[in-house]
Amino acid sequence: TGNTRSYSASVGTSFSITRGRNGFAFESAGNFGRAVPAGGTQYATNAKNLLSRARYDFFVSTRNALFASLAHRWDTFSGLDTRIQAQVGYQYNFIREEHHRLWTEVGYDFTFDNLVQVRDAVDPTILTPADDTTTYHSARAFFGWENQLNEHVQYKTGLEALFNVQVGQDWRLNWTNTFNASISSKLSLEIKFNVLYDNQPVQGFRTTDTRTTINLVLDM
Numbered sequence: 001t002g003n004t005r006s007y008s009a010s011v012g013t014s015f016s017i018t019r020g021r022n023g024f025a026f027e028s029a030g031n032f033g034r035a036v037p038a039g040g041t042q043y044a045t046n047a048k049n050l051l052s053r054a055r056y057d058f059f060v061s062t063r064n065a066l067f068a069s070l071a072h073r074w075d076t077f078s079g080l081d082t083r084i085q086a087q088v089g090y091q092y093n094f095i096r097e098e099h100h101r102l103w104t105e106v107g108y109d110f111t112f113d114n115l116v117q118v119r120d121a122v123d124p125t126i127l128t129p130a131d132d133t134t135t136y137h138s139a140r141a142f143f144g145w146e147n148q149l150n151e152h153v154q155y156k157t158g159l160e161a162l163f164n165v166q167v168g169q170d171w172r173l174n175w176t177n178t179f180n181a182s183i184s185s186k187l188s189l190e191i192k193f194n195v196l197y198d199n200q201p202v203q204g205f206r207t208t209d210t211r212t213t214i215n216l217v218l219d220m
Helices: none
Strands: 008-019 024-033 042-059 064-075 080-098 102-113 131-150 153-164 169-184 187-198 208-216
Touching: 008 042, 024 080
Parallel strands: none
Antiparallel strands: 008 024, 024 042, 042 064, 064 080, 080 102, 102 131, 131 153, 153 169, 169 187, 187 208
């Protein structure tokens, strides 16, 4: 309060379980914020997004696996009222040890977008973009590395590339970095940095979104 009037909230969860040849994981993170612009009197929303993903893995062997995943992104400030991604593919682990993992994935991605439409200020009958839904069929490639630096510190990174098979010049990159340091047996400090790049974004929006989060994580 005072000269700066704002409030925000963030929430996230991560869950994974492996039993025999089957693995399941779910993660979700969201942000919401409002602030009064300089010289203004009314609060305006300045952050509003939610990203979630569920994934199933079937481990054929120690190094090989098949997977399917479903993701949802709600991010109106990027022009996305709803983005749903369905993926299937193959995973190969170059290295899979207790404290070190190096792997790659290849597969197929189907993306459905329900876009945020903006009315023209002069002619309210004109909406931008003109179509509020679109779909993409993409080839997917992923490279990941995870390293337990010592008993208290862990680093994980992953780079995903999506190449639209219908429009050759349309491609997306998603890069995730996670640094985790243990404070106690159940409490840790997590620093996460994400980059979402779309070289053909929704009309009128920027190509790159980044997110940096610092969390205290309680391991149940």
